[in-house]
Amino acid sequence: MVAGFCCAADAQEVSSLTVRHAGIETLLDVLACVESNNDPNAVGIGPGPGPLSDPSAYWEDGTRLLGVNWPYREAFNPDKARCVVRAYLLHHGANKTIADMARIHNGGPSGHRRRSTLCYAQRVSQLLAQKVEASRL
Secondary structure (H helix, E strand, O other): OOOOOOOOOOHHHHOOOOOOOOOHHHHHHHHHHHHHOOOOOOOOOOOOOOOOOOHHHHHHHHHHHHOOOOOHHHHHOHHHHHHHHHHHHHHHOOOOOHHHHHHHHHHOOOHHHOHHHHHHHHHHHHHHHHHHHHHHO
């Protein structure tokens, strides 16, 4: 759960944003904002954005999907972390909504089915909606 954020989200409201409305790069920008407020010096527990119970498993899976052999210490390199998160989400979130991808990021490959990821996805969806609306102005 995002600090200071409480929700009573239902799955349909959270699933409202799709790849048609916001692409993967926009999602990655918003995830970075949610996780660290885009602070490159923020100390986290995962590969760039992602409050995961086992961040090294996320990293290992993402680097495997990328076909690279980056050690986990590289997870704190923002460019490499973004590549890993992108690969992870495009693989595990294929044919899913952006909200589902946020839930996968937050809760692992089956995170889009976990109720515990709904609040996180709602926060991401709200920020995505703001970003999409701002880009239309």
